[in-house]
Amino acid sequence: xxxxxxxxxxxxxxxxxxxxxxxxxxxxxxxxxxxxxxxxxxxxxxxxxxxxxxxxxxxxxxxxxxxxxxxxxxxxxxxxxxxxxxxxxxxxxxxxxxxxxxxxxxxxxxxxxxxxxxxxxxxxxxxxxxxxxxxxxxxxxxxxxxxxxxxxxxxxxxxxxxxxxxxxxxxxxxxxxxxxxxxxxxxxxxxxxxxxxxxxxxxxxxxxxxxxxxxxxxxxxxxxxxxxxxxxxxxxxxxxxxxxxxxxxxxxxxxxxxxxxxxxxxxxxxxxxxxxxxxxxxxxxxxxxxxxxxxxxxxxxxxxxxxxxxxxxxxxxxxxxxxxxxxx
Amino acid sequence: xxxxxxxxxxxxxxxxxxxxxxxxxxxxxxxxxxxxxxxxxxxxxxxxxxxxxxxxxxxxxxxxxxxxxxxxxxxxxxxxxxxxxxxxxxxxxxxxxxxxxxxxxxxxxxxxxxxxxxxxxxxxxxxxxxxxxxxxxxxxxxxxxxxxxxxxxxxxxxxxxxxxxxxxxxxxxxxxxxxxxxxxxxxxxxxxxxxxxxxxxxxxxxxxxxxxxxxxxxxxxxxxxxxxxxxxxxxxxxxxxxxxxxxxxxxxxxxxxx
Numbered sequence: 001x002x003x004x005x006x007x008x009x010x011x012x013x014x015x016x017x018x019x020x021x022x023x024x025x026x027x028x029x030x031x032x033x034x035x036x037x038x039x040x041x042x043x044x045x046x047x048x049x050x051x052x053x054x055x056x057x058x059x060x061x062x063x064x065x066x067x068x069x070x071x072x073x074x075x076x077x078x079x080x081x082x083x084x085x086x087x088x089x090x091x092x093x094x095x096x097x098x099x100x101x102x103x104x105x106x107x108x109x110x111x112x113x114x115x116x117x118x119x120x121x122x123x124x125x126x127x128x129x130x131x132x133x134x135x136x137x138x139x140x141x142x143x144x145x146x147x148x149x150x151x152x153x154x155x156x157x158x159x160x161x162x163x164x165x166x167x168x169x170x171x172x173x174x175x176x177x178x179x180x181x182x183x184x185x186x187x188x189x190x191x192x193x194x195x196x197x198x199x200x201x202x203x204x205x206x207x208x209x210x211x212x213x214x215x216x217x218x219x220x221x222x223x224x225x226x227x228x229x230x231x232x233x234x235x236x237x238x239x240x241x242x243x244x245x246x247x248x249x250x251x252x253x254x255x256x257x258x259x260x261x262x263x264x265x266x267x268x269x270x271x272x273x274x275x276x277x278x279x280x281x282x283x284x285x286x287x288x289x290x291x292x293x294x295x296x297x298x299x300x301x302x303x304x305x306x307x308x309x310x311x312x313x314x315x316x317x318x319x320x321x322x323x324x325x326x327x328x
Numbered sequence: 329x330x331x332x333x334x335x336x337x338x339x340x341x342x343x344x345x346x347x348x349x350x351x352x353x354x355x356x357x358x359x360x361x362x363x364x365x366x367x368x369x370x371x372x373x374x375x376x377x378x379x380x381x382x383x384x385x386x387x388x389x390x391x392x393x394x395x396x397x398x399x400x401x402x403x404x405x406x407x408x409x410x411x412x413x414x415x416x417x418x419x420x421x422x423x424x425x426x427x428x429x430x431x432x433x434x435x436x437x438x439x440x441x442x443x444x445x446x447x448x449x450x451x452x453x454x455x456x457x458x459x460x461x462x463x464x465x466x467x468x469x470x471x472x473x474x475x476x477x478x479x480x481x482x483x484x485x486x487x488x489x490x491x492x493x494x495x496x497x498x499x500x501x502x503x504x505x506x507x508x509x510x511x512x513x514x515x516x517x518x519x520x521x522x523x524x525x526x527x528x529x530x531x532x533x534x535x536x537x538x539x540x541x542x543x544x545x546x547x548x549x550x551x552x553x554x555x556x557x558x559x560x561x562x563x564x565x566x567x568x569x570x571x572x573x574x575x576x577x578x579x580x581x582x583x584x585x586x
Contacts, residue, residue, distance in 0.1 A: 014586075051425055054586050073427035081425055087418035091346050103338025104426035146422065 002065040004185035010059035019045040021209035034200030041206040080147035084158040088131040105150035197286040227256040232278025237268035336432035343440025359451040388460040393517035403445030403483040411491025430578035441484035472547030479540040485570040
């Protein structure tokens, strides 16, 4: 079967920055695929290449078998993109916005599908409101709607839930899940790692324009099934500084590969005379995999990584609430 | 497949809707401006200026000049402001993501701007004609139409190029204030270039706007500073060159796709 998305050795440089350094990627039809990475990793550039907004210096990209340059009409018809920026045309109402977007794809009589989109995105009551009057979350949902007007087989969402409140995020994901179940291929970039863990069947992690890990979410989790120690102490032993995944005040999260390393850690604490206020072992979640792959210390890119890490940590917590709500 | 190729029509519709929703500003205001020009200039100069050897009243001479000036300026304003707004807003992406070809984009943006320019021109004519109803008797309506269409197409295309080029409103304002406005004012809207000293006459011949207005005026009175066929060829060639430039820019994705 033709892959939904096929990216072959795609490279792109902006001035001195190598935004994409030779990406190879195949996303199969029907997948729910996650694209993770810190800011500046190249996620949005990669999506822009797929959408024809950015041209690759090298390599090629195909959507449902259609080259994004050579056969751009077919490629764009097969692709729906929810951009990261919250953009809108202030001249129009919600319904006008969707009708016009539909028309750009040559679909004149699309009212029924637009009604359905409005319904699923909880926008029916706002259909005739001007775009300017909408809240941030509503604008975001209109953007999702605009990406769906031409029923594209492949849907790319670039951080779609940023600024959308918890309840709406849930209904948005229910809708996206339904689209996936109906056969649409979904590609998602997000900073909410729990979101990716819960939704995506397969995940690519990007760093500095490269894919550093590409596997099923399950495999990623088990491959990095190391342990995380939650240590409450004034400081971390000098020899263990490099193993710190993140710190929140005096609580430090330290990655272990094996149980017997715990003994080494305890010895180091004793030798340096550090008082332990709290010590606990935690299971690996995607956030820790992510931090180990793209966010740990020692690398120049870790500067951006740590920023993302703290953001991801915050997001992770708020998302945990969502996760519980969804399960009950 | 063919049914799916009509995206440009929606973009044209959107462009029309865009200026129509703010028509007070995009149509009524420029009509009023042109009317003020007529009131002031015709009042002050009617008794002092003889054009076409006195065969046409100055007020009558001024009317087609003002109509064409309004057509040109508003055609430019429509494409250029639509594009810069979309670029600054970021909503240009809505036009870049669908399968619209460079020709689709060109036709839709330019046709939308031509409708705006011609609508304003008609509005100006409908009001100014009362100051000299004899101008209603067009000598050669086909020439009037040909120059109105070509002139609005040229300025709409220039606005498209300027809108693609500009990153900020003030760059666009500079383009408008330092190129478009001087070129229209120095093109014989308010005078016959025959009344100018030889140097300025020669310079006017290098101004494509002069041919647009002179040819347009020929359609009204059957009189012009230079032969209308020559003007038509100059204007037609200018339009063709600009169109090719605009299409090449759209195809390259310059400033729109990186």
